[in-house]
Amino acid sequence: MSDFDLTTIYFILSESMGGWLWGFVVLAVLLLAAIVAGIMTLQKNGTPARRSLVAALGAGLVTTIIFTFLVPIWTLAGAGALAAPIDVLFAALFALVPDGVVGSAVFIIMAFASNRRVAAIA
Amino acid sequence: MERRQFLVGAAALASVGLGVEAAQAQTSDSRARVVIAGAGAAGLALASRLRRAMPNATITVIDAKKEHHFQPGFTLVGAGVWSPAQVTERNVDYMPRGVEWIEAAVAEFDPDANSVVTATGQRFEYDFLMVATGLKLNYEAIEGMDVSLIGRDGIASIYAGPEQANASAAAIDRFIETGGVGLLGRPAGEMKCAGAPLKITFITDDKARRRGRRGAVELVYNAHNPAVFSVTPVNDKVTEMFADRDIAVNYSHILKAIEPGAKQATYATDIGDVTLDYDFIHVVPPMRAPDAVLASPLPWQDGALAADGWIEADKATLRHPRYPNVFAVGDIAGVPRGKTAASVKWQVPVVVDNIVAETAGRTPQAVYNGYTSCPMVTGIGKAMLIEFDYDGNLIPSFPFIDPLKELWVSWLIEEKGLLGAYRAMLRGRA
Numbered sequence: 287m288s289d290f291d292l293t294t295i296y297f298i299l300s301e302s303m304g305g306w307l308w309g310f311v312v313l314a315v316l317l318l319a320a321i322v323a324g325i326m327t328l329q330k331n332g333t334p335a336r337r338s339l340v341a342a343l344g345a346g347l348v349t350t351i352i353f354t355f356l357v358p359i360w361t362l363a364g365a366g367a368l369a370a371p372i373d374v375l376f377a378a379l380f381a382l383v384p385d386g387v388v389g390s391a392v393f394i395i396m397a398f399a400s401n402r403r404v405a406a407i408a
Numbered sequence: 409m410e411r412r413q414f415l416v417g418a419a420a421l422a423s424v425g426l427g428v429e430a431a432q433a434q435t436s437d438s439r440a441r442v443v444i445a446g447a448g449a450a451g452l453a454l455a456s457r458l459r460r461a462m463p464n465a466t467i468t469v470i471d472a473k474k475e476h477h478f479q480p481g482f483t484l485v486g487a488g489v490w491s492p493a494q495v496t497e498r499n500v501d502y503m504p505r506g507v508e509w510i511e512a513a514v515a516e517f518d519p520d521a522n523s524v525v526t527a528t529g530q531r532f533e534y535d536f537l538m539v540a541t542g543l544k545l546n547y548e549a550i551e552g553m554d555v556s557l558i559g560r561d562g563i564a565s566i567y568a569g570p571e572q573a574n575a576s577a578a579a580i581d582r583f584i585e586t587g588g589v590g591l592l593g594r595p596a597g598e599m600k601c602a603g604a605p606l607k608i609t610f611i612t613d614d615k616a617r618r619r620g621r622r623g624a625v626e627l628v629y630n631a632h633n634p635a636v637f638s639v640t641p642v643n644d645k646v647t648e649m650f651a652d653r654d655i656a657v658n659y660s661h662i663l664k665a666i667e668p669g670a671k672q673a674t675y676a677t678d679i680g681d682v683t684l685d686y687d688f689i690h691v692v693p694p695m696r697a698p699d700a701v702l703a704s705p706l707p708w709q710d711g712a713l714a715a716d717g718w719i720e721a722d723k724a725t726l727r728h729p730r731y732p733n734v735f736a737v738g739d740i741a742g743v744p745r746g747k748t749a750a751s752v753k754w755q756v757p758v759v760v761d762n763i764v765a766e767t768a769g770r771t772p773q774a775v776y777n778g779y780t781s782c783p784m785v786t787g788i789g790k791a792m793l794i795e796f797d798y799d800g801n802l803i804p805s806f807p808f809i810d811p812l813k814e815l816w817v818s819w820l821i822e823e824k825g826l827l828g829a830y831r832a833m834l835r836g837r838a
Contacts, residue, residue: 293837294832294837294838297835297837298832298838299828300832301828301832302825302829303828358816361789361816361823362489362788363788363816363819364788364789367789368816370816370817372808372815372817373815
């Protein structure tokens with residue numbers, strides 16, 4: 287495993303995913319920027335981030351659970367292909383990708399909705 | 409999974425993320441002329457690495473072949489889960505810049521004169537020769553067999569190419585539908601991807617079970633010697649799995665002839681020739697060196713690897729003992745085991761490091777331990793990630809994956825991971 291350094295992993299991912307790799311990177315950066323903007327908005331309005339965070343984590347968790355059992359289908363295997371705990375662990379790791387997208391989206395929506403409410407009250 | 413195993417796995421994963429190459433790759437300013445015979449997995453990977461490590465060298469790749477096949481994927485095409493297009497690429501897309509590609513076959517090796525001659529009559533002189541021609545599938549050695557028969561009359565063979573692997577998938581499906589006796593097996597002698605005959609056996613069994621037709625098909629695996637696999641723990645595991653899945657095994661059965669019309673196969677055995685009826689047969693051809701290698705002084709002159717023309721090579725360095733400026737890499741190398749893309753991945757850096765060291769005036773020290781890998785697909789969605797060395801020791805790359813356990817994560821590596829790793833290898837980046 288010592289052979290798998292960061293450079294090697296980058297090239298393997300790049301050769302596996304092609305242009306999709308950069309699509310994911312751009313999506314991740316956009317989501318990150320939106321999350322930061324959401325946090326800053328919440329802080330500006332003095333609104334606690336707890337509600338948005340809990341909703342995001344909840345949505346992310348549900349997404350992870352659902353996608354953990356969908357990941358094997360993506361590999362052309364059946365939904366019941368997860369035969370051992372290590373299989374479930376890796377499927378869950380892959381499911382963290384949609385988890386991240388859904389969780390981030392929920393957080394952003396909640397944060398900006400909260401901002402709109404504060405603005406409406408003011 | 410035990411807690412300890414989980415922790416080891418987590419630590420290993422962390423090390424992947426944190427591991428950064430400690431040293432820059434060594435380079436050489438040598439202006440050596442390097443000729444690479446063959447543009448397959450080994451040839452392209454060599455060209456890519458040498459181009460970066462020896463920027464002033466003249467590197468010439470000689471191969472007439474324009475298509476490049478991801479051969480580890482042939483099993484998945486044969487299983488009917490991949491299309492031929494998924495394993496077919498173009499050599500030109502992987503040929504590194506600054507390397508001259510001569511689109512002709514090598515017709516003659518003349519190591520005494522340090523030169524090779526192409527089929528078009530061009531002679532190329534070299535300071536170093538990398539022989540990476542691959543091997544020849546010798547279907548003609550089986551009486552009555554011809555590549556054109558694949559996909560017809562119950563005959564399958566995933567080795568011949570993507571289209572033949574696809575035709576084999578259809579043949580397997582028809583066999584499962586109609587039922588009967590299916591014969592599988594492997595040839596005597598060295599062969600590429602020795603796990604593939606077992607994989608296609610498991611896949612046929614699995615597909616029949618999924619369709620509720622297992623009771624209608626009888627599967628018989630004809631092993632060429634008293635074992636189904638050369639690595640003892642793997643042999644024991646596969647033998648046990650075959651027994652559990654009602655797959656019969658005939659030992660010391662070597663396919664020598666088929667009669668497609670009569671659907672009969674004749675095997676050489678310890679007690680003489682034995683003829684078996686079949687409704688389906690998966691033919692794995694004997695394999696040997698290409699004609700140009702066979703006709704040259706490069707092959708072993710005696711011993712077990714001489715008859716099929718495998719190139720004489722030191723198993724630790726892949727250097728030719730009689731022609732020290734000649735190296736054999738990939739399928740053509742006359743070393744134990746090692747005819748897989750995974751072997752190439754580990755052989756190429758050793759050869760390149762040693763040439764770079766030698767031309768830079770340092771002592772070559774890189775050593776190849778015989779690493780090879782066989783992601784043993786045991787059904788659609790499960791596999792065993794088997795890796796071993798020259799001595800038959802299991803040497804798993806991932807401590808959290810049990811090599812003798814059927815796992816989805818091993819299938820994940822086969823189905824989603826290997827192609828990207830293979831392409832990165834062709835570019836000299838993995």
